[in-house]
Amino acid sequence: MSKSGETRNYIMQKSFDLIYQKGYQATSIDDIISTTNVTKGAFFYHFKSKEQMGLGLISELLYPNLYDKMIKPLENSTDPVTDLYKMMEMLLNDKGFFNVEYGCPAINLIEEMSPISNLFKTALSKLVSTWHDAIVSAVRSAQSTALVKPHVSPEEVAVMIISGYGGVRTLGKVMGRDAYKTYLSGLKSYLIKL
Amino acid sequence: MSKSGETRNYIMQKSFDLIYQKGYQATSIDDIISTTNVTKGAFFYHFKSKEQMGLGLISELLYPNLYDKMIKPLENSTDPVTDLYKMMEMLLNDKGFFNVEYGCPAINLIEEMSPISNLFKTALSKLVSTWHDAIVSAVRSAQSTALVKPHVSPEEVAVMIISGYGGVRTLGKVMGRDAYKTYLSGLKSYLIKL
DNA sequence: ATTTAAAGATACTATTTGGTATGTTTTTAG
DNA sequence: CTAAAAACATACCAAATAGTATCTTTAAAT
Structure with missing residues (x-):
């Protein structure tokens, strides 16, 4: 990687960390340049604005x-129900x-930025709908092998799982890891009954 | 109510609206005084700081x-499972x-403020644990009348419901009301199987 | 090695921020 | 009615904000 590319990546990674911890709007460019020891000139050479950097963060770091x-974890799964649980377990x-303490960077950004920026909202909703579709596929696949009852709505399951995930990340911020543990056991009961 | 009390309430109500829409940190005192037509002198007469006003918002407006x-809706319930669903339905x-578009003001504040302010975190976690305990009681009560199977963990159900709520409020920000509708039908299936 | 463009550094700006100091006007109590 | 305190208004402040203008340095190609 070129020196310039390294600088750009370094700015993004450190910005990602700061924004994850403090929020996007609460993270100032001065915060970023002081924790990176990169100058303002360098920052604005690589990014035309804070907003462009934030959007780059979503597509280049968060999304991948x-x-x-x-x-x-849901692709080419032979046992989607088990894999759904394992995916959640690995995430949490x-x-x-x-x-x-800081939850999930994607959930944080949706919470903070969706209502006030359509660019952020659009970028973030791609992630959500990709996940949604992957869960729907996994449930359909489980139904095709009779691992999930046919009357179950895959879209319903997707919304339940995505909501559960987002919510438990929020809950974890005030209750700590106990919330994760309890949620995982609740999720297991839920999935078994599908 | 005294004139002074009215001013205080008016400031709080308008601040609540602004913070609900833009977030706590993104809402400036200048925002508040310009939308209320109350002067900075009046604001700082009623609240010693923005932080105190924010905490007052939680205890005096949000909590009640x-x-x-x-x-x-969960108190003195004869059919707690139905009432849990109705509570969620009424909320959503x-x-x-x-x-x-703006989700739930409590979830928003937890997301934004918990990681960066222990005062906010403490105030908000009271709300969460009160709700948690009320759900646990409702499930226990349903178990005592055999409306819920005895092996079901009430704490697990509480975490599932609180997480589901918080998450669907987040999901709604990017997906709109469809998320609410789908979640409610998923919740119904979940509760029936308890 | 020299030129040229890319990459980075420095100093500045206009605006916004939470908060204060110091007023003036209303209420309220005697 | 009057004194005093409560309620509100105005003008300021230092720090922080995103961004720009103008440099200097480094890297690449000839």
Whole structure:
């Protein structure tokens, strides 16, 4: 990677961390340049505005990372119900990318930015609908092998799981990891009955 | 009510609306005084700081309102499972206090403020644990009348319902009211199987 | 090695921020 | 009615904000 490319990536990674912890609007460019030791000139050379950097963060960092964690585990699955649980378990137990205190960076951005920026909303809703569709496919696939009852609505399951995930990330912010643990056991009961 | 009390309430109500729509940190005191036509002198006469006003908002406006909507419907219930569904239905269909675009003011504040302010976190976690305990009681009560199977964990159900609620409020921000509708039908299936 | 463009550094700006100091006007109590 | 306190108004402030203008340095190609 070129030196310039490295600088750009470094800015993005550090910005991602700061925004994850403090929120997008609460993270100032001065915050970013002081924690990166990159100058303002360099920042605005690589990004024409804070907004463009934020949108880049979503498409270049958030989306690929979450695609691996949320969608990939559901692809080519022979036992989708088990895989849905495992996906959630891996997400909630991943202490590298996530921190209970700060929740999920995608949920945080949806909460903060969707109501006030259509650009952010559009970028973030792509992630949500990709996940949604992957869950729907997984449930349909489970129905085709009779692992899930035919009368179950895959869309309903998708909304239940996505909502559960988003909500437990919020709940974790005030209740800590206990919320994750309890949710996982609740999810297991839920999935078994499908 | 005294004139002074009215001014205070008016500031709080308008601040609540602004914060609900834009977020706490993104709402400036100048925003508040310009939409209320109250001067900065009046604002700082009634509240020693923006933070105190925000905390007052939680205890004086948010808590009482949500207590009525979340906890009261579960009190002295003869059919707690039905009442849990109705509580959620009323919450999600309430277009007076809530707006799909902006989600739930409590969830928004938890998301934004919990990680960066212990005062906010403490105030908000009271609301969450009160709701949690009310749901646990309702499920226990349903078990005592054999409306819910005895092996079901009430705490698990509480976390599932609170998470589902918080998550669907987030999901609604990007997907609109369809998310609410689908979630409600998923919740019904879930509750029936308890 | 020299030129040229890319990459980065520095200093500035106009606006907005939460908050204060110091007023003036209303209420209220005697 | 009058004194005093409560309620509100105005003008300010230092810090922080996103962004720009203008440099200097570094890298690449000839």
